[in-house]
Amino acid sequence: MTRWLDLLAHTRELAPHDRDSVRLANLATAAQTAAAQGRLGRHRRLDGLALIAAVHKLALTPLAADEGALLTWRALADDARRVAATFASSSGTDAWVEAFQGADAARKSRGAYATPRALGAPMARLLLQGAPLPRRIVDPAAGAGGLLVAVLHELRRIDRDPDRLREHAYRLHGVELDPVARELCCMLIWLAAAGSGARLGSIAARVGVDNAITRDWWADDAYDALVMNPPWDSLRHGPAAAGGGELEHEATVARLTREQPGDPDLPALFSAQGRGDRNLYKAFAELAPHLVRPQGRLVVLLPGAWSSDLGTQQLRRRYLAQLDVKRWTSFENRYGHFPIDGRYKFGILTAIRDRAGTGTLPIRAFAADASELRRAHVRVSAAELLRLGGPAEIIPDLTSRAEAQLMLRYERHGTPLFDPDGVLGRVVYDREVDLTEDRKRGRFERLERLDAAPLGNGRWQGADGRTLVPLVEGRMVGPYEFHQKSWVAGSGRTAQWTYANGHRLRDCRPQFLVAPADERRQRIAICDVTSATNTRTVLATWVPPEWPCGNTAPVLVFEDERRALAALAILNSMVFDWLARRVVAGLHLNRFYLEALRWPTLGAADVDALAAAGAALQRFSPRYADLDAPAIELASPPLDYVDAHTLVEATVAAGYRLAAPALETVLDPTTTDRRGFWRHFASDPHARTIAERAVARLDPARAAVPISGRRARARRITSARAGAAAGPPTAA
Numbered sequence: 048m049t050r051w052l053d054l055l056a057h058t059r060e061l062a063p064h065d066r067d068s069v070r071l072a073n074l075a076t077a078a079q080t081a082a083a084q085g086r087l088g089r090h091r092r093l094d095g096l097a098l099i100a101a102v103h104k105l106a107l108t109p110l111a112a113d114e115g116a117l118l119t120w121r122a123l124a125d126d127a128r129r130v131a132a133t134f135a136s137s138s139g140t141d142a143w144v145e146a147f148q149g150a151d152a153a154r155k156s157r158g159a160y161a162t163p164r165a166l167g168a169p170m171a172r173l174l175l176q177g178a179p180l181p182r183r184i185v186d187p188a189a190g191a192g193g194l195l196v197a198v199l200h201e202l203r204r205i206d207r208d209p210d211r212l213r214e215h216a217y218r219l220h221g222v223e224l225d226p227v228a229r230e231l232c233c234m235l236i237w238l239a240a241a242g243s244g245a246r247l248g249s250i251a252a253r254v255g256v257d258n259a260i261t262r263d264w265w266a267d268d269a270y271d272a273l274v275m276n277p278p279w280d281s282l283r284h285g286p287a288a289a290g291g292g293e294l295e296h297e298a299t300v301a302r303l304t305r306e307q308p309g310d311p312d313l314p315a316l317f318s319a320q321g322r323g324d325r326n327l328y329k330a331f332a333e334l335a336p337h338l339v340r341p342q343g344r345l346v347v348l349l350p351g352a353w354s355s356d357l358g359t360q361q362l363r364r365r366y367l368a369q370l371d372v373k374r375w376t377s378f379e380n381r382y383g384h385f386p387i388d389g390r391y392k393f394g395i396l397t398a399i400r401d402r403a404g405t406g407t408l409p410i411r412a413f414a415a416d417a418s419e420l421r422r423a424h425v426r427v428s429a430a431e432l433l434r435l436g437g438p439a440e441i442i443p444d445l446t447s448r449a450e451a452q453l454m455l456r457y458e459r460h461g462t463p464l465f466d467p468d469g470v471l472g473r474v475v476y477d478r479e480v481d482l483t484e485d486r487k488r489g490r491f492e493r494l495e496r497l498d499a500a501p502l503g504n505g506r507w508q509g510a511d512g513r514t515l516v517p518l519v520e521g522r523m524v525g526p527y528e529f530h531q532k533s534w535v536a537g538s539g540r541t542a543q544w545t546y547a548n549g550h551r552l553r554d555c556r557p558q559f560l561v562a563p564a565d566e567r568r569q570r571i572a573i574c575d576v577t578s579a580t581n582t583r584t585v586l587a588t589w590v591p592p593e594w595p596c597g598n599t600a601p602v603l604v605f606e607d608e609r610r611a612l613a614a615l616a617i618l619n620s621m622v623f624d625w626l627a628r629r630v631v632a633g634l635h636l637n638r639f640y641l642e643a644l645r646w647p648t649l650g651a652a653d654v655d656a657l658a659a660a661g662a663a664l665q666r667f668s669p670r671y672a673d674l675d676a677p678a679i680e681l682a683s684p685p686l687d688y689v690d691a692h693t694l695v696e697a698t699v700a701a702g703y704r705l706a707a708p709a710l711e712t713v714l715d716p717t718t719t720d721r722r723g724f725w726r727h728f729a730s731d732p733h734a735r736t737i738a739e740r741a742v743a744r745l746d747p748a749r750a751a752v753p754i755s756g757r758r759a760r761a762r763r764i765t766s767a768r769a770g771a772a773a774g775p776p777t778a779a
């Protein structure tokens with residue numbers, strides 16, 4: 048089978064400049080497709096000479112190609128005809144665009160990842176729901192036309208009158224920075240409008256080459272509808288080797304640093320970009336509402352970070368104020384819609400520009416298949432959203448109304464982590480050592496560079512007699528484990544680590560050694576690198592006081608040991624983790640996620656009990672036992688592993704006023720729940736027993752039922768049951 052890439056072998060001979068050879072491959076394929084449609088004269092197949100003429104006719108700007116090499120044109124004509132035949136189906140267009148973008152070395156910096164038909168078609172459907180049909184529809188990052196062509200197909204599906212197809216094709220408007228992609232976009236719209244008499248030139252007059260961020264859109268009327276999947280890349284990495292080149296990169300960055308009026312009824316443009324990385328998608332997200340008229344419709348595909356990052360908080364707030372958001376469907380890229388990691392999250396937002404804003408937001412999270420765009424969404428009021436999203440106003444990934452109710456219960460009966468009047472007193476978040484900056488300052492060194500020997504008690508001795516200690520990194524932090532993993536080789540993201548398991552401290556190797564800290568603080572380290580779909584999301588440990596912690600293991604500092612140990616027990620509980628797994632959307636347990644979490648409501652006796660259980664569980668660590676001067680002063684009661692965990696889970700659950708049925712929901716082992724604890728149940732042989740006993744502790748009548756047998760029931764738990772009050776917290 049001839050592939051589009053094979054065409055490049057010919058076109059490179061005819062047009063040595065890389066982008067011209069790519070254009071020629073597209074033009075040749077389009078020409079043969081158009082010929083087969085009967086749109087280029089009598090002949091349904093073009094030979095070498097006819098292909099030269101057709102290519103020049105279709106080219107939107109002059110193309111430099113060697114017209115003398117007729118043999119090569121002939122071979123190109125034959126191959127292009129075969130490729131055109133394989134691309135003749137609608138899904139073939141996806142393959143064409145993917146081949147075109149895949150051959151582009153600058154694809155990543157351009158952010159050129161076309162929307163596949165599987166997503167484009169339902170997005171088009173969402174855009175065109177309701178009457179009347181929008182007169183002018185715009186895609187401000189049109190690319191090779193993935194979305195505009197999908198809209199045209201949908202217009203054709205809605206209105207089967209062939210006489211109106213040209214009118215529909217002329218509804219489509221767009222802007223694209225890359226002239227090669229824009230040329231393909233225009234040709235694909237033109238090919239999709241076969242039989243309508245639509246002219247390529249008229250389509251090209253509506254889809255132009257331009258920088259959507261710097262463009263003066265306001266010389267023209269606002270559009271009736273907008274569809275978009277903007278580039279997702281960061282502007283941090285310097286000028287793209289992309290079509291726009293260095294000047295456009297600089298012009299884009301410069302534009303984003305100026306706030307200037309856009310639509311007169313909306314705040315100045317690029318005034319909601321937030322701090323942190325400049326991302327193109329954020330710029331497009333802010334631009335989009337400015338481009339549509341009041342009551343105009345928008346369907347936009349955005350990286351998941353739009354709903355959950357601190358840097359997008361203002362954008363979210365603006366969207367909810369300027370638009371009536373009809374739905375936010377958040378996807379994991381598990382079905383490979385885009386050629387990037389399967390864990391990558393993106394979402395599709397459907398909205399109407401309406402100054403009344405969003406009263407109720409329908410949310411559906413963890414979608415994988417495009418059909419889920421049409422399935423039921425969880426309706427959350429604007430007031431509930433503010434309660435669920437914490438200070439950063441995150442839009443949580445919800446999968447059911449019962450889940451939202453349960454989150455609201457946690458919120459109602461908990462206190463913010465950093466509330467100084469909370470039951471655990473003042474809590475300070477700290478990053479003790481910056482792994483990048485402090486390394487440059489020589490504050491710590493790689494173990495392999497030092498001729499140091501372990502003393503087996505948590506300290507190392509350098510060749511010069513210096514005492515050194517491990518620098519704690521996120522990888523080393525596990526539940527009640529400050530050396531969960533031992534460094535093997537490599538550095539950075541490719542560093543290899545191995546589980547320390549039963550190893551003694553003497554056998555564990557950190558990646559870095561550092562001078563011991565002399566300040567004694569009551570702190571708990573957490574692993575910063577995480578995910579809501581890992582076995583567990585929050586991993587916390589007590590750390591030897593003299594071991595400093597790197598920024599991948601930020602610490603929470605408490606006023607005294609008792610509260611630090613109680614917090615340790617809470618942070619490592621499944622009940623607390625359930626909430627964290629619904630709040631954490633990215634791959635880091637950032638401070639703003641912690642700010643959206645809550646401590647349970649506890650009495651003094653509960654804090655004592657949790658602290659004692661936390662101390663006992665920390666002492667189970669074989670590494671802790673090796674420390675010379677174990678620094679936990681609090682005595683621990685004679686609790687075994689299961690009893691200590693059971694006490695913690697039940698106490699924390701009661702602190703959030705969860706009744707036994709709600710706790711069953713929290714501990715549901717169903718494997719279809721992406722954020723369920725089933726991985727934890729599979730990895731810790733005691734976890735299921737702990738879960739069952741914790742439920743039985745809240746309600747002894749449920750003691751006889753194994754947790755898996757409760758599954759069906761747990762799924763039926765309604766919001767009303769989830770909301771039923773539990774008795775007062777019980778301290779052991």
Ligand SMILES: C[S@@+](CC[C@H](N)C(=O)[O-])C[C@H]1O[C@@H](n2cnc3c(N)ncnc32)[C@H](O)[C@@H]1O
Nearest residue numbers: 160161162188189190193223224258259276278
């Ligand atoms: C993710 S692709 C989407 C393409 C198309 N809308 C689709 O859905 O298939 C984003 C496109 O935006 C283009 N782009 C990047 N920066 C741009 C800018 N400043 N102005 C206009 N287009 C831009 C890229 O070249 C790329 O083709």
